[in-house]
Amino acid sequence: MDVTMRVWRGDETGGEFRDYTLPAHEGEVVLDVIHRLQATQAPDLACRWNCKAGKCGSCSAEINGKPRLMCMTRMDHLPEGPVTVAPMRxxxxxxxxxxxxxxxxxxAKLVPPFAPPPPGPGGYRMQQIDIQRGQEFRKCIECFMCQDVCHVIRDHEENKQYYAGPRLFIRYAELEMHPLDTNDRRELVRQKMGLGMCNITKCCTEVCPEQIKITDNAIIPLKERAVDAAYDPIAWLGRKILRRHKRSPAEAQAVGR
Amino acid sequence: MEIETQRYDVVVIGAGGAGLRAAIEARSRGLKTALVCKSLLGKAHTVMAEGGIAAAMRHVYEEDSWQVHFRDTMRGGKMLNNWRMAQLHAQEAPDRVYELEAWGALFDRTADGRILQRDFGGHRYARLAHVGDRTGLEMIRTLQQKAVASDIDVFMECKILRLLTDGDGQIAGAVGYWRPTGEPVLFVAKAIVLATGGAGKSWKYTSNSWECTGDGHAMALWAGANLIDMEFVQFHPTGMVWPLSVRGLLVTEGVRGDGGVLRNAEGKRFMFDYVAEMFRAETADSEEEADRWYTDHAGARRPPDLLPRDEVARAINAEVKAGRGSPHGGVFLDIASRRSPEYIRRRLPSMYHQFMELAGVDITKEPMEVGPTCHYFMGGVRVDPDTAATAVPGLFAAGEVAGGMHGSNRLGGNSLSDLLVFGRRAGAGASDYAEGRSQVGTVDRAEVDAIVEEAMAPFARSSGENPYALHSDLQETMQSLVGIIRTGSELDTAIEQLDVLRDRASRVAVDGPRRYNPAWNLATDLPAMLTVSRCVALAARERKESRGGHTRDDYPTADPQLGKVNFVLSQPGGDGWSAEIKVAPEPIPEMPADLRALLEESH
Structure with a gap:
């Protein structure tokens, strides 16, 4: 049996889908077939890949119109007929x-860094339950498919200068929820990173190969925290009087001991 | 010809754990630091490490200490390790792990809120700091974020072809090209750190990514440095064997650390039949004792499934050869019958996902099929243990590209800690060197032009060898003749075939544009792959014994005399990558009496 691969070929000046037919092999993923194409019919066919195990997030592409990792998409799980492979749009x-x-x-360069208090002897103390959410976000393999599918920037190049995107929102959420962090980034995400432009359609969550609940567990809580920080009058007053932001180093230290 | 030129105090080549840690160190000293990598930042092979970082932090077992970690490491390496590297590694690993936590890593926790540590092969105590089975991802992301926050200049998708030395033999720079454009680039530097990882991509079944082509090993040799222990290639005992397209993909040792056992086609736990004399006293001799060990390290001895990797890989190989293998030529790794589905999914989430997606196997219900896969280079550039300096002044090496630390066999978990400990030391060594040097070296422009011209040559040939076919033939040669079990005659044949391949490589032709052209990129990786493959075959032919990751069918036992020497490779003939390589035995450094006493303690 043969498979037909309809692969986008071209560069920034334009391009087209080209059909390639080659024999099907048992158990193959899309990336295997792309590699066989390179070795036989299209030696200069450009694609990124590294681990071929779903761990590095290099081989993102739009397979039959949906963002997927080529290395984790089994050919025999796709519907019959030509398989379309296109770059992230x-x-x-x-x-x-x-x-x-x-x-x-x-x-990523614009993210204010993690700022913990100095550790005590034998490292910090944190309970598993307090870092569970952060660990979920740190499963991110930076395949950037959530960024690819996010409609705020997918067809709106002009928004990119005001919008960090789902990948970065989970990074901000991770730092915001880190038990030891003392850096306050809530105004930054609200005013400069375009958090408000996300209207929670959950497209990012749907394509995440690590099944991170980007919208529910990161973006929505982050929106709540950012809005509380900016508009909650009691919190505002408290900050004015106490002259403080998220968490003082002394408080973070108490958590970490 | 004009060429883009970048000037730095320290240039680090490779952005896995060792390269990132080295760059962070150099930058912390205020030096202008460049980090150059072949892929995007954060995609280096470190990302695939699963099990954990070995460090005697004593969070789970108070009895642990750097001395016990040192002893385990030396025994795992069959005493061929550079003792000073093993000592520094065991002593400094805990601080490097705490440092990662201070930079934002979120390790799994103990009940009292400290970093949890898990059991692994060859380690006497539960010692591996980890995050489920994705520790490498946590480590690379933490270092990546620290590097970005430290204002290190990162040059992504840049392939380095050759190192340059100046008239008096000091390092002067490096020449490469940008993969996205195909344009050449020259880095001029006061010091260079090699952190390019391993060379598993020369084997057919490997856990390594496309990047692992031995660039640093080869470039160091060509520049005048020495390689040691190149015959020792680790075949990880548990790679996937089915489907064929994922054959070689890693299955973490954590499966066995967390209770999984190896069985043959008859359902027998065969590892009990393969306990070498050296490990008998500390290994369980019944299934009952082995199972008890998981909860009671003091009252029971460890299961044979957790022997060092070389032992387990050879045992699996022998079972398959004896006809007791699984349907696709491996053995069974069973955790389904021994742990609850919830436990398996929590402890081994990416293994669960990997088998479910790629093989259609639910590891909470069925055993996995596994077999040995080419995984790690113990051998590498010979370095000074304290500074990571190579024989070329101004050139440093750390991580998998450096040799000596792991002797003839590496313990699981000792790689990530190696990257951190010696990455930092290489960064410091390079910084010291750069600070002591008032001027960068002089680069010979004619040499630069010749390197670029050689790299571009495949485009000029209208017909010739296909780089993919050549690579595939190289993999066949190394897999079948320089694999897990070797013999003298097969090594001779391998070296003859490598001669032919080298000849063919000089006639490679590619078509299409230079920008992001994978055929050409592969063509430029071939010289390093062929050089490193040759080094492995030559050293393997010289070592007429079996030890660690090197097993000779014609010399099946260890030779105490050879246990006292490293085989050192050099290329005195100079620059051409096809020049002859010399192999010479040299005595290993003498271990001080106090450390020797640690090894002799009976356990």
Whole structure:
């Protein structure tokens, strides 16, 4: 039996889908077939990949129109007929299936760093239950498919300068919920990172290969915290009087001991 | 020809755990630091490490200490380890783990809120700090975020082709090209740290990613450094064997640390039949005792399933050869019948996911099929233990590309700690060197042009060898002739075949544009892969004994005399990558009496 792969070929000046037919092999994933294409019919077909085990998040592509990891998409789980493989649409094309994802790395540079108090002897003390949520967010493999599918930037290049996107929102949420962190980023995410532009359609959650509940567990709580910090009059007054923000180093230290 | 030129105090090549840690160290000293990587930041092979970071933090077992960790490491390496590296590693690993936590890592916790530690093969006590079975991801992300916050200049998707030395032999720079554009780039530096990882991609069944092509091993050799212990290649005992397309993919040792056992086709726990004399006193001799050990380390001895990796890999190989293997040529790894589905999903989430998605196997209900897979290079660039300096002044090496730390076999969990301990030391060593150097070295422009020209040559040939076919043939050679069990005659054949492959590699032709062209990228990886493969075969032919990750069918036992030497590789003929490689035995460094006493303590 043969399979037909309809692969996007081109660069930033334009391109087209090209059909390739090759024999099907048992148990293969889309990335295997792309590799066989490179070795036989299209040696210069560009694609990113590294681990081929769903752990590095390099081989994101739009398979039959949906963002997927090529290495974790079994050919025999796709419907019969040609398999369409296209690059992620939200990012500029470099060539074929490879896109310029530097937007995500630039946004990551703007995150104010983790700021814990100094550790006591033998490290910090934190309870498993208090870090569980942060661990969920840290499962992120930076495949950037949540960014790809997010409609705030998918067809609105102009929004990219005001919007960090779901990948970065889980990073902000992780730091916000970290028991030891003392850096307050709530105004930053509200005013500069475009948190308010997300209207919680959950497209990001749907495509996450790590099943991180991006919208429910990160974005919505982050919105609540950011809004509380900005508009809750009692919290506002408390901060004015006590001249403090999220958590003082002394409080964080008490958690970590 | 004009070439883009970048000037730095310290250039780190490779952005896995060791490279990131080295760059952070150099930057913390205020030096202008560049981090150059072949992929995007955060995708290096460290991301795939699963089980954990070995460090005697004594959170689970008070009895643990750096001395016991040192002893376990030396015994695991069959005493061939560089004792000083093993000592520094055991002593400094706990601080490096605490440091990661201070940079934002979220490790799994003990009931009293400290970092939890898990059991692993060859480690006497539960010692591995971990996050489920995705510890490597946690480590690389933490270091990546720290590096970004430290204002290190990161150059992604840049392949380095060659190192440059100046007239007096000091390091001067490195030449490479940008993968997205195919344009060449020159880095001029006062010091360079190699952190390029391993070279498993020369084998057919490997847990390694495409990046692991031995670039740093080869570039160091070409620049005049020495390689040691290249015959010792670790075949991880448990890689996936089915479906064929994922054959070699890693199955974490954590499965066995958390209660999984190996069985043959008859359902027998065969590891009890493969306990070497060296480990008999500390290994359980009944299933009952082995099972009791998981909850009572003091009252029972450890299961044979958790022997060091070389022992387990050889045992699996022998069972399959004897016809007691699983349907697809492996053995069974069973945790389903021994632990609850909830426990398995919580402790081993990515293993659950990996088998469910890729093999259609539910590991909470069925056993996994596993077999050995090429995993790790114990051998590498010979370095000074304290500073990570190589024989080339100004060139440093850390992580998998460096040799000596693990001797003839590495214990699981000792790699991530190695990256941190020696990544930091290499960063410090390179910083000291750069600070002591007033000027960067002089780069010979003709040499730079020649390197670029050689790299571009495949485009100029209208016909020639296909790089993919050549790579595939190399993998066949190494898999079948320089695999887990070796013999002299097969190694001779391998070296002959490598000669032919080297010849073919000089005729590789590629088509298409230079920008993001995978055929060309592979063509430029081939010289390093072929050089490193040759080093492995040459050293393996010289070591006429069986020890750790090197097993000779024609010399099946360990030779005490050879236990006192490293085989050292050099390329005195100079620069061409096809020049002859010399192999010479040299005595291993003498261990001080107080450390030797630690090894002799009976346990």
């Amino acid at each position: 939200t990012f500029p094309i470099i060539r074929d299936l490879v896109t310029d994802v530097s937007f995500n790395f630039e946004m």
